[in-house]
Amino acid sequence: MRLARRRFLELGGLVLAAPAFRPAANAAGRVVEIRMRSDPEGAHxxxxxxxxxxRxxxxxxxxxxxxxxxxxxxxPRNGGHPLRIPEEAEPWDSGYLVEPxxxxxxxxxxEGVYDYYCTPHEAAGMVGRIIVGRPGGPGLRPPDETIPPAARAAFPSVVRILEEGIVRAKGLGP
Known part of the structure; x- marks a missing residue:
């Protein structure tokens, strides 16, 4: 992928080349929608x-x-989970959403990296990652063993999110 411009970000002691800011939402106040998907059997x-x-x-x-x-x-306020959002940020929990x-x-x-999960499907790897502005905070560290293996494996890399702006899920239909 040819990058029009490169900037260097200090990420947890690593210097990574990243593209110019390519956020999913170009202006503050815009809404970015994330679909909570499932195949008909609920297996994926x-x-x-x-x-x-x-932004x-x-x-x-x-x-x-x-x-x-x-x-x-x-x-930690959400079921004792590890901190994977910026320390200054307020955690959220939607509670169970049941109706389409x-x-x-x-x-x-x-600003920073925000990792989140679906309570009933975390062990199946239903997790997501949001980068707000510049990456930073606990979400830059690799997930530890307290996070289920499928969830640890599912997070897209910070570099990929910075390069693409939006990372689509695979295997969940159209």
């Missing part, structure tokens, strides 16, 4: 997109397509 579940890069002040809206889901920030079309919104203003 996921967030789509699974990774997004947005501070962007509203994120999760919408249920099928099955029962949550969107829950990795934070039901939605939950939050506005993210603190």
């Amino acid at each position: 579940v996921g967030f789509d997109p699974i990774g997004v890069h947005v 501070p002040g962007t509203t994120l809206r999760w919408v249920v397509e099928a099955n029962v889901h949550t969107t829950t920030a990795y934070h 079309g039901q939605a939950f919104e939050t506005v993210l203003t603190v």
